[in-house]
Amino acid sequence: MAARRGNVGDPTARSALLDAAQELMVEEGYAAVTARRVATKAHVNSALVFYYFETMDGLFIALFQRGAENSFERLQAALTSKQPLWGFWEMIHDRSRSALTMEFIALANHRKSIRKEIAEYSRRFRRAQLETLSSVLAGYGLDPERWPAASIILVLSGISRFMLIEEAFDVDVGHAETITIVEEQIASLEGGRRRIGGGPTKSVGSPRRK
């Protein structure tokens, strides 16, 4: 349970603060991310939050950027792999980042600086997806008039995101059937999933929480 995050073991207080903030945000929501609580969790003094990030908004933005950078690299790896469609599908299914993403979206709802940050990142992310996948899909012989790459990205992302949200409430009606349908479609275009190392990607079948 201790080797779960990316920067654990990093010696600097800055990283420790970001780790602590992320954990708090996932487990108790953004409102629980206060300077004092973050600092306590990171075993440093709360004044350091303002030393490193100036304001609480600064902390949130730094946290978001760290995660976004990380996600972007993983996206590029997925999209340039032998099976980009499978890679994409598994990437957007990442359960471990879902709660954090939802928190940031809610936070962005009323903090302008964070909204701006997420909007920029989303466009960059989407552009990378679209560029790569549209040529991949054309290569698979898919008619871009009938099935634009942008729509496929949007549909897959929507399905995935919606199931992740529902899972958090222990609702999973239709999830398994839908995953089967989607994965059959992917397989018909790209062949069956060939697993290649690829780290901690979990299988997609709704293990019950708690």
Add this chain to the structure above:
Amino acid sequence: MAARRGNVGDPTARSALLDAAQELMVEEGYAAVTARRVATKAHVNSALVFYYFETMDGLFIALFQRGAENSFERLQAALTSKQPLWGFWEMIHDRSRSALTMEFIALANHRKSIRKEIAEYSRRFRRAQLETLSSVLAGYGLDPERWPAASIILVLSGISRFMLIEEAFDVDVGHAETITIVEEQIASLEGGRRRIGGGPTKSVGSPRRK
């Protein structure tokens, strides 16, 4: 702008408090919903919040239930109309409830009582959708083995929710094309949309915000 909410004009302080809480939640996020701010907005004293709802959690739950009850009735009306599939699609597209829903999901992330409330409501909602739509779709000759009603509900909901979230960040890559594809499919099953009175349902084509 004044006839926007359901209970405007209701004389009791309780309703005024709920109206104020909803407005604050949508516009500034759940963290802005404090007893004092709600009371000020409702032009009553903050002690009344605790008189009517006991705790802040109680206020949130009452607010959620009021909205859920309302949505459930509108869902039933949509599902028992002449064009249930169109009704369903337009209902889940409701822009005006999207921000509130997202906020409640984030709130549920760390408030157990609210999580329980949303989970129960979601299941009830989904059950109603599934019961009606599965017979409707069978009536349209759709093979329930290939296209289970539960999957269709999930896919439509996911697409819709995802687009609403993206819209909030001014991202709309692929939205128009995807809406076209979805609505062509619906039309092929249920015929073109025949509009019948039906209140303030907006058209579905991403009017730019601000």
Add this chain to the structure above:
DNA sequence: GTCTATAGCTGGATAGAC
């Protein structure tokens, strides 16, 4: 039902010692 007043707490942020 609605108010005033207030207890008791936690928050963001800063000054200044080390």
Add this chain to the structure above:
DNA sequence: GTCTATCCAGCTATAGAC
């Protein structure tokens, strides 16, 4: 860089007058 100490604003919740 890291800490102690502190200011002051805003919070939930309650007691009790009207």
